[in-house]
Amino acid sequence: MKAASLALLVARDLRRARGALAAAGFGIIAGTAALFFFLSLGLGVRSVLLGSVFPLDKIELEPAAKADPGLLALVLGSSPMPGIPGDVVDQVRAWPELVRVYPKLKFAFPSTARGGAEVFGQDIGTSEMLGDGVDPALVEADVKPPWRFEDTWESGGPSCRSDDACASPKYCERASTETEGKCVDPVPVLVSRYLVEIFNKGVAPAHGLPPVGESLISRANGVTFNLRLGESLLGRAKLGAPRTVRARVVGVSSRAIDLGMTLPLPTIRRWNKEYAGEQAANSFSSLLVEVKSPGDAGQVIARASKTGLVPHDTRARDVSVLIDGILALLTLVATVILLVSASNIAYTFRALLHERRATIGLYRAVGATRLDIEAWVLSLAAVVGAVCGSIGLAIGWMAAFVADHVASARLPDFPFKPESFFAYPWWLVCGAVVFGALFAIVGAIGPARAAAKVDPREALLQGG
Amino acid sequence: MTDVVEATALRRTFGARVALEGVDLRVAQGDFLAIMGPSGSGKSTLLGIIGGLDTSYQGSLKLFGQATSVLSDRELSLLRGKRIGFVFQAFFLLEHQSVLDNVLVPSLFVPRTDAKTAALQALDRVGLADRAADRVDTLSGGQRQRVAIARAIAHQPSMLLCDEPTGNLDKETASRIVEIFASLHREGTTVICATHEDRLAEVATTTLRLSEGRVSKEQAS
Structure with missing residues (x-):
């Protein structure tokens, strides 16, 4: 038919x-x-x-919990930070389920932050600030021009002893162990969408502050604030002397740390070396791995376990x-x-x-x-x-x-x-x-x- | 002349009941065979076997020189669709369709390029060309049977099988139907009719009488 x-x-x-x-x-x-x-x-x-x-295409792996001294010990610098050595990073990079591996490095010293008057009309601050450093390649798409996400020390100059010697917005960054520093631009900082959401929907209404969001970044000069390195409400770092650096929010990124701020990896390395020693500068606190497909996540987690690494956050998998x-x-x-x-x-x-x-x-x-x-x-x-x-x-x-x-x-x-x-x-x-x-x-x-x-x-x- | 139907020792049972027993039959091309007998004598059963509708019989049957027992369902269906036409007492028309659509039903399964022209010619042949667009449920009993005949002859079959074609019709209308069959026979179509109608037997070239499933008498007119 x-x-x-x-x-x-x-x-x-x-x-x-x-x-x-x-x-x-x-x-x-x-x-x-x-x-x-x-x-x-x-x-x-x-x-x-x-x-x-909870993005599932990327998993953050960190040393197993038994090696973790806890946040308080890290903040106080009383215990060496458990690190992932460079050879383990190379080993992880060879896993076939991964597209890329981005090492991350946390602050290994206490710090605080204060600023934001350009947006809020008054400075606001935290008595404790968490932060991590990431490979600039991981977040380059989230940084709005003209800002760049790089260690400003590398492009800094000339030499200085105080901020008076530098043309605004540059300031004089000088390690606590040095007598002379460099005129540098404020350190670029990324914040997470999660933090912005929490601020807009929770903190801002409670304190009568305006919500921020993407408009925060589009402001001509960005939002600047001061970071106090080496001390916080909870105590001081073992090494170095507390000092203040200037930072500028240059973008909002889903790859930034949820609560805290994310800086270029080389910057954190410098500061960790200054306040927590060589080991804290040369190993990594975690690895952000990008899987080829969400279905590979289980296999990656199993491999990580054999290497002594565990997922930082299993919420994505649970969800x-x-x-x-x-x-x-x-x-x-x-x-x-x-x-x-x-x-x-x-x-x-x-x-x-x-x-x-x-x-x-x-x-x-x-x-x-x-x-x-x-x-x-x-x-x-x-x-x-x-x-x-x-x-x-x-x-x-x-x-x-x-x-x-x-x-x-x-x-x-x-x-x-x-x-x-x-x-x-x-x-x-x-x-x-x-x-x-x-x-x-x-x-x-x-x-x-x-x-x-x-x-x-x-x-x-x-x-x- | 070539035998259109060649049946030997046909036997058909339904459970314990024997419907046909030892029926031998030869029908030549161009014959008009009237199968007569009382109700339950096996007339319709024999027609069903000859038409390839019933394959659950014993004995042998050749249609147009081909043994039907070796034909697949597709081959047997094609044989029916191309070379055999059926007319039933109950017409079996599609009530909600037009006269023309009913005549075209066989062409749905065995396509022809000139199906519509052939259908209109068949309707003209039975005197219903002017009713082609009407729905069949607006027609009288006699007109319906003529539509059924048009459906059966539209593809110009070699053999026309009719099962009590005048059974539901009044005398005058039945006469007209008989005349159509006679005319088709005169033009060379083999016609086999199971009937009680004496007038059909009168125009037939051969009459086969069945009684309790057996041939009681075969007589040439």
């Missing part, structure tokens, strides 16, 4: 039995709508959580597992609906074909093969499924739109609140229609085979 003839037969049946077919397809509509709604919601939430809050679990559950619910609808299709088609046994007998008498009959029934089911799947898709999409609208209007503002809770990848849109058709076909397989086996002589005899 030609495709055109098949299409004609199907079109006639759709017209003739539209009531019964619509009733049969109701389950497909409900199932497809549920499947599309749940999956697009899950994918949307997953995209926000794993894309912005991923949680979302996958919820998605699997919701998909199961939608699949059950579709399976029930497939059995509904099977029942309706059985009844429909029983009613039309004489027609099947006639078709066989005038030249239809068994295969023609089967193709006719399955095509009819596929069209019913695809049409109902499309309707379900539209309903699911509308429901998602309404849910987004309600969430936007009713839910209070919270960190990382997305513009949409849903994601609509092309494969999900096509998949919803295909699934509708597929389940309808599955439901119609039994009736189609039974129709193909109808004895035409008997059918025509009974039909008469």
Whole structure:
């Protein structure tokens, strides 16, 4: 039978039995709508959580906990910082699951920060400041021109003994062990989106301060503040004498440390050497590794364990597992609906074909093969499924739109609140229609085979 | 003349009931065979076997010189679709379709390039060309049977099988249907009719009488 003839037969049946077919397809509509709604919601939430809050494509590995002396010991400098030696970094770089490896180095000395009058109208500060240094290549895309993310000491000059000798905004940076320093630009600093969100949604409202965000960076001169190195509320560094350096926020980056600030690696190396010694300058506190795909994360973590490294933050993995679990559950619910609808299709088609046994007998008498009959029934089911799947898709999409609208209007503002809770990848849109058709076909397989086996002589005899 | 149907020792049972027993039959090209007998004598069963609709029989059957037992479902379906036409007592028309669409049904499964022209010619032949666009549920019983005949002859079959074609019709209409079959026979179509209708037997070249599944009498007119 030609495709055109098949299409004609199907079109006639759709017209003739539209009531019964619509009733049969109701389950497909409900199932497809549920499947599309749940999956697009899950994918949307997953995209926000794993894309912005807990990125899963990068894992931070650090020495195992038993070697970690704890934050307080580090701040006070009373214990040597556990480091990752250079040869281990080279070893990690050879892992096949990784795209890149970015070593990171934490402050190995106490520090505080104060400034921000350009934005807030008054200086604000912290009595303890955490920081880390990263390879500039890791964050170069997050730095807004004209700023550059590099150790300003390298491009500094001329020599100086005090800030008076330097043209603003340069200042005189002088190590505590030296009598002479260099006129340098403020040290570039990156802050995390997480910190900005927490500040905007939590700290700023509590203190009557304006929210910042990306506008903070676009200000002509950036936001500058002073960093006090070598001492904090909790104590002083073992080596060196406390001194003040100037810093400037040059960007917001998802790769910056969550709570604290991120500086160029060479800068931290200099300061660690000054306040915590050679070892704190030459080994790394952690490695940020970029995996080829999120699916490789488990393998990377297993390899890291053998090397004495553990993930710094397992939230991404936990969230991923949680979302996958919820998605699997919701998909199961939608699949059950579709399976029930497939059995509904099977029942309706059985009844429909029983009613039309004489027609099947006639078709066989005038030249239809068994295969023609089967193709006719399955095509009819596929069209019913695809049409109902499309309707379900539209309903699911509308429901998602309404849910987004309600969430936007009713839910209070919270960190990382997305513009949409849903994601609509092309494969999900096509998949919803295909699934509708597929389940309808599955439901119609039994009736189609039974129709193909109808004895035409008997059918025509009974039909008469 | 070539035998269109060559059946030997046909036997058909339905459970314990024997519907046909030891039926031998030869029908030559151009013959008009009337199969007569009381209800339950096996007329429709024999027609079903001859038409390739029933393959669960014992004995041997050749249609157009081919043994049907070796044909696949596809080959047998093609044989029916190209060389055999069926007319049934109950018409079996698609009620919601037009007259023309009904006549075109066989061409859905065995496509022809000139299907529409042939369908219109067949309708003209049975005197319904002017009703081609009408829905069949607006037609009378006689007109419906003529549509069924047009459907059966549109692809110009070599053999026409009719099962009680006048059974549901009044005398006058039945006469008209008989005349159509006679005319088709005159033009060379082999016609085999299972019937109670004496007038059909009168125009047939041979009459086969069945009784309790056996041939009781075969008589040439």
